[in-house]
Amino acid sequence: MTYTETSPRKRAHAPLVRVEQLEVSFDGFKAINGLNFSLEPGELRFLIGPNGAGKTTLLDVLCGKVKPSKGRVLFKGHTDLARHQEHQIAQLGIGRKFQAPSIFMSLTVAENLLLAMRQKRGLLSTLVARTTPEQRARLHHYLELIGLADQAKANAGSLSHGEKQWLEIGMLLIQEPELLLLDEPAAGMTDRETEKTGELLHRINDRQTVVVVEHDMEFVRQFAKTVTVMHEGTVLREGTMQDIQNDDKVAEVYLGRRGERHE
Numbered sequence: 461m462t463y464t465e466t467s468p469r470k471r472a473h474a475p476l477v478r479v480e481q482l483e484v485s486f487d488g489f490k491a492i493n494g495l496n497f498s499l500e501p502g503e504l505r506f507l508i509g510p511n512g513a514g515k516t517t518l519l520d521v522l523c524g525k526v527k528p529s530k531g532r533v534l535f536k537g538h539t540d541l542a543r544h545q546e547h548q549i550a551q552l553g554i555g556r557k558f559q560a561p562s563i564f565m566s567l568t569v570a571e572n573l574l575l576a577m578r579q580k581r582g583l584l585s586t587l588v589a590r591t592t593p594e595q596r597a598r599l600h601h602y603l604e605l606i607g608l609a610d611q612a613k614a615n616a617g618s619l620s621h622g623e624k625q626w627l628e629i630g631m632l633l634i635q636e637p638e639l640l641l642l643d644e645p646a647a648g649m650t651d652r653e654t655e656k657t658g659e660l661l662h663r664i665n666d667r668q669t670v671v672v673v674e675h676d677m678e679f680v681r682q683f684a685k686t687v688t689v690m691h692e693g694t695v696l697r698e699g700t701m702q703d704i705q706n707d708d709k710v711a712e713v714y715l716g717r718r719g720e721r722h723e
């Protein structure tokens with residue numbers, strides 16, 4: 461008999477997220493149906509799958525926008541997210557970016573980031589309050605990270621589509637969430653912006669756990685580490701992009717072509 465050693469490091473901590481037997485119903489239709497999903501701290505996980513597979517609904521459950529009809533969603537092994545409201549989940553350290561940017565177009569890039577950093581203050585007091593050296597350093601760090609340091613004083617409304625998306629990601633990051641949820645972050649971007657977004661994801665992943673819902677398979681091929689394929693409200697496969705591409709079942713349900721391999 462062979463003895464397989466379990467890594468003590470793996471046993472020592474709970475997954476950052478563990479979803480157990482999740483079910484989400486919309487008027488009796490099960491958008492998520494008995495889904496089990498686990499995410500370790502430090503992962504960059506891509507969620508892919510055909511239209512209607514339940515990817516966005518899973519992100520909605522993780523950020524508290526949608527409540528499950530069954531199952532548990534454990535954060536760090538002990539907090540059941542299903543029992544918390546959206547704003548509480550944000551405070552627990554889960555940041556969600558939706559597809560449409562929600563930035564203040566008439567404020568500068570730096571002001572938008574400052575607002576996000578000092579969420580508890582009102583708009584006016586945020587803009588007139590003195591920034592501490594620590595806050596200035598933090599602002600500078602995130603401006604550099606999202607590649608907008610040269611545009612700190614530009615109005616957010618004057619940014620390109622891609623830059624607006626990066627600003628919004630920066631506004632989430634400056635709140636220093638442990639888990640960042642992104643829905644199609646590169647949608648509508650130019651090739652160059654898409655490339656820069658992939659690089660940004662990897663830089664973010666140096667410090668944060670990230671889950672990305674994505675349709676652009678070229679983008680997934682280029683930047684994914686681990687991929688979860690969803691189908692009909694559950695997980696079909698999980699693995700590296702290479703594993704996924706060589707899987708016949710994935711080819712059948714996701715690509716709609718029975719048995720055809722994609723290199």
Ligand SMILES: Nc1ncnc2c1ncn2[C@@H]1O[C@H](COP(=O)(O)OP(=O)(O)OP(=O)(O)O)[C@@H](O)[C@H]1O
Pocket residue numbers: 486491509510511512513514515516517518
């Ligand atoms: N609020 C809602 N009310 C009713 N049905 C919904 C609702 N939200 C999602 N659905 C349905 O649940 C299923 C899963 O939707 P979801 O948006 O999670 O899929 P997805 O994998 O993100 O798809 P896509 O890739 O097209 O965005 C779909 O059939 C969708 O029509």
